[in-house]
Amino acid sequence: MAFGSVWVGALCLHAGGLHSLRRPHTTPLRAVTKSTANPSSVHSSLTPRDTVEEQEQELSWSELDAWLEGEQEKEGWSELDAWLEGQHESQPEPRQRRARWTATAAGHIHEHFHPHNMRMREWAALGASERLVDNLARLGYDRPSVAQSNSFAPIAAGENVLLADDHGAGKTLALVAPLVQKLWDWEEEFGRTGPGEVRALIIVPTNDLAQQILDLAREVARRSIRASVATGGHSWRTQCERLAGGLDLLVGTMGRVYAHLHPREPMAPSFDVRSLRAVAVDEACSLYQGRAPSWLVHETQARWHDSRNELLQELPLALWGSLLAELEGGCSKVMLTSALPDGVEEQIRSDLGASLVASISKGLHRTRAGVTVTLVDCSSAVASDTSIFDAKLSELRGALARSRHALVLCSTAASCERLERALRSPPEGRGPEGRGEEAHPTVLLFHGSQTPKARAAALKAFRKPAPNWWETAAAERTGAAPARVLLATGRSARGLDLSRGGLAEASGADRALDAVVLFDFAPDAKAYLSRVGFALRGSGATQRAANVTALAIGAQLPFAKALLARDARGSTQEVRDLRGEAEQRGVERPSRRRGRAEKEEGW
Template sequence: MSFADLGLSPELLRAVTEAGYTEPTPIQAQAIPVVLAGKDVMGGAQTGTGKTAGFTLPLLQRLQPYASTSTSPAKHPVRALIIAPTRELAVQVHESVKTYSKYVPLRSTCIYGGVDMKAQVAELKRGIEIVVATPGRLLDHVEQKTILLQNVEFLILDEADRMLDMGFIPDIRRILALLPAKRQSLLFSATFSDEIKKLADTMLRQPQLIEVARRNAVSENITHLVHPVSSHVKRDLLADILNAGADGLGQTLVFVNTKFGCARLARHLQKEGISADAIHGDKSQLERSAALEAFKSGAIRVLVATDVAARGLDVDDLPYVVNFEIPGTPEDYVHRIGRTGRAGKQGAAVSLVAPEENYKLVAIEKLIKLKITQQEVPGYGPETTVEELRRYRNGHGRPRAQVAEDGFDFNRPYDSASELKPGSKPRPPRASSKPASKPQIAADGFDFSAPYVAKSAAADKAEASKAAAQEQAGGKQKSRVAFLLGGARKG
């Protein structure tokens, strides 16, 4: 089957061909005819299977009769609303819309939080048919009356299960209340849950369920591997794996659970000589975009991310995904590893699992119905301490590489701070800073600070005679002084 067999317009077929696609994926082959028929859809497919094009292409064809080259904003009301849970996914969807609408005069824009609204407001004022938005920023525009939704005919919820996980369902319900009741609605998600089906019941009318794979399935192009390791030496193991020469990992996306741990791990890898950056919710949109672009272009080798990047991050031929920490919910494992093994290419998912995370691993294996191979790395066991790792490294000639940019080797012992500069000569040892002990001499001339030497009896007798003579001379001197002062001399 080709895209031409799906009934797409020549303009869309031309754009698809120029994008390099010839045959539709299973989700595209099933969803596109149903959407073109005007039916509501509840679509599910494992991530990386092309479901974005599965709703973008038929949406553009349904809107093509409204296409206009007029500059009047009134000719370009908002007719289609695509809601995505994260900024990254919204940007990715908007890129697809722009790619496939290349030869169709339909206007589109992407609005999300973390940036100034002024540019978005100016874009909306000129007239836009297709709006891709995150829930929070869309409601901001609604409250400021910078967007009107009364003409919306098509609503698409992408990654609806992630909306649920991120607490966006109340916002989604508010948005649904603002839309016309008569519309075509599509709900797409990589995974389904009972809660998602309840949401679908409130927004879809007699939807057609399309699933091209069993629920919560993972791509067969991805190999899974677990390294049991103590949480105390996880960072060291990750650095060793990334730095293992020809056998090491190439471009890698590393997932952690917290924003603090994300930034800290990226700094650690940088100190290990690995080009890495971090992306998490506390970073500005500009910083996040810069990190993503550097990773996609290959300027950095490792991107450390929280689950904010689990959706919407599309990197061509990403070979590795590493779970530095096991996610809190098994479904997030499916989304994380879905960043690799996309579009029929091979990928690998490596997980570093500490003993306290074993219960999470069991839940993941139960969800994906797969027993993951476990492989313990020599020197890194589930009970390994930092001291044991240090002894292992020293015993196997694998000390931690800690060489600064100026060539100073932190592994080599040094005597003083003067050696911190390469080529400097060691300084002579400093004199003691403690003051010398003060002499302790008695009135009779005895030096208490000098070593004691025992004297003979003759020496003692001579010293006693000398002392007696001094005492007698002193008595005469006292009498002479008394006489001069007018005292009487005794006979």
């Protein structure tokens, strides 16, 4: 054993340069001595009891050197040296340590305390029926949130309500739960909905949000109501047939609902607007600040010939005003919003009347407490050979290293698609046999240029519940970890619950997102709050926020630092209509889409 250590030390001293990186030859010592030119002079003199000094005196080093040179030529050590040199040269340089700032949102002081009246935290205490309480408990919603507690009674009573709360506060369920109870009451009082009638209408900005709310309403009602969607992503004929048979609940976009109410001649309206007893608008701030797609402007210009033409550029707000004028006096209106920019609250109060019940959160326009945002300056790539995209990509890979359920937000569909191609390819310096998921993440696309079928498939795959422990272990053995990354535009993903299982399952830490990356920084404070708000969606009572990483360059940095400073102080962000100011901060606003994609998404 002692001779073996001496032999290994001699071999390391004899080999120079890259030879020191080789592993010691694993051939047994007796086999090595037998392969020498004179085996009797070496092997015959070695016994287990010999001392180290005796072994060194009797061992012929010249013969050992000759043997080593022969082994090098025979086993191709020169090829190994060439491979090692190539690997040394091909190793990527360490990721550049870029400047970064981290801020944890303080939130409003109201968020750190629970309501004093804990009895009001029960659904039954709010006026929910036993049937509704049981259905909500089956879905895992044992207790209402603050937003749901404040709005349940007035919505169930049929009053006009403005509910303004931050992202992830449970506003959708705050609307759906009392509305389902009202639909049950109306059916008991007036019977089944007649042909061509709709009792409740929910207007949303996107097709995917409409489908999400429809699924939630069906789960809360346990399939006891007749509900359908009216959006550009579904068949017109199918929608007309369902509306002709009568519906309890219709969820749709403003443009498609208007098209059903005012179809082209000689077609008749798909349903009677006078049958509506409740109308709600989700993401109301987008309705009051949004612009209509060009196809809807041209179509409406051909139909309207009065003084309202000047409002066409503010569609769909003009369509909303037209719908309000057609509603019966007893129809209740509910407006849900996560932001109230300048002038929007005044417009809503003017439209809904003096009897409006406003429930405005004290934490509105603030990042919720506990959300940590890390801002990374990627401008250093300009001074080096690395492009800005590659610098962002490097930081993105680092942020996703430990993630299993991540959301990456971009400004445009083109940015999403370029990023998808980059993430699907192995990182620089690694071959295709890289470390499983880190080299080949499961990347899903979600943007407005896709077909509705493709977006629905991406959402279904991303929301798929986490695998069991044995599935995870099997995936790790095969090198394919169950991680998922959704590349989405901020416009397409707004309002969506991207946790595992969606809104129709109980919230929890194992369902929520664990990483949110702003690959393209938000163009304004409203978009920033919306994108950072995904950190707490689906977390439920655990309130475990996902890690948020924001990548910024150049002129975006002062604006981004100011946003983080306000978060750290718990201050309110200045949410205004910032059209035209984005270019001053170096943020490219997404171009307006054309054709079918424009028609299928948006108000």
